[in-house]
Amino acid sequence: MNFNIKGGAALNGYKIQVGAITDSTSVDVDTNSKTITVNGNFVLRGAVTGREVESAINNKLNNLGLMGSVEYVRGNAVPIDRTYAHSDNANGGTSVQSLGSDGSVYYVNASNNLKSYDGMLKSLKIPEKVRIAGTSTDLQVKSYSISGTGIINATLSDGRVAALGQIAMASFRNPEGLTTVGDNIVTKSVNSGDPVIMSGTGTTGDDNSKGYGVCRQGYLEMSNVDLAEQFTDMIVTTKAFQASGKMISTGDDILTEIINLKR
Incomplete structure (x- = not known):
């Protein structure tokens, strides 16, 4: 079977x-x-x-x-004798598919061969505790880490490492065509095309994950601002403001002198 x-x-x-x-x-x-x-x-x-x-x-x-x-x-059961027989161990699953009806996040062994069973995006819950399936035991989460494929792993209080889910990555036909909506957020447009979501880890069907980058933990994105140019512009603006203030002061002094001469 x-x-x-x-x-x-x-x-x-x-x-x-x-x-x-x-x-x-x-x-x-x-x-x-x-x-x-x-x-x-x-x-x-x-x-x-x-x-x-x-x-x-x-x-x-x-x-x-x-x-x-x-x-x-x-399949059909094949007649056997009374000797012991068993299946292979079941593996797979990610935490976005291990949420209980009460909102509890169930333990997924991060060392297993994780599999994503469908291409549906789901909200990812980052918990403070993880529950062991089939029990009422909750283990405290001590720290988090993110792998290159976007798997979020949590180190639990007893030393076990649980997989909490996978960060979704998207690509566009024309990234420059994305529309900026503010606060570092962009949205698709006619020019950018629809997003293509990266296949989840362990996908058994068409896997497009090779066409994406990797996640890097603890890195800061390099700024595209030229510091020398910005400092120069700031100095020029400051001097221009000081010169304008000096002109106003000089004009005020001249008017004061004219008024005094008339008196």
Whole structure:
């Protein structure tokens, strides 16, 4: 059977394995060892269907309050003996797809092979705490860092590093055609064309991320202002102001002298 896990990080590191041989299909989930055990009649061909396994797993995960779920199970169960069998570990997900309904940000192991499951832009929440999936444990965020691909990583209070999401980058056919709206913000225009958003990390489809730059943490963008020219203009303006003030003072002195002569 092939299992397709829905986008999200709640099932990161979990594996699916065959458990006890039983007449009916049931599922056990161990959040400590990150194991999903499927019990059923795997001895008789056709006794266990993909739909039954999918439904049993999702019901169990829902009862436990885990965010992840199985999108579909393809293939047919192959009869086996009672020896141990298990799947590979599930990896993937970014924190923008690991937000709970209550707004909690769930832990995503930054050392895993992260994957972006769709091309939809989502609001990125930078939390003070990260929750471990399947538990009520919240870990304090101590510091943040940004990788070259824009992945925002958070170092947690127990030393673990969580991936919080990925900064989106966009390119335009004609960047010079962007319209300035103030406060360092620009918007697209007819001249610039529509934005082309960089593919998320681990994209399995068309990946255009090679055509973009890299994110640099702790850098300041070089100013395009010529300091020598600006200082020269400032000095010229100051001298012009002083000269104008002197002319006014001289004119006032002349008028005063004329009034005194008349008296």
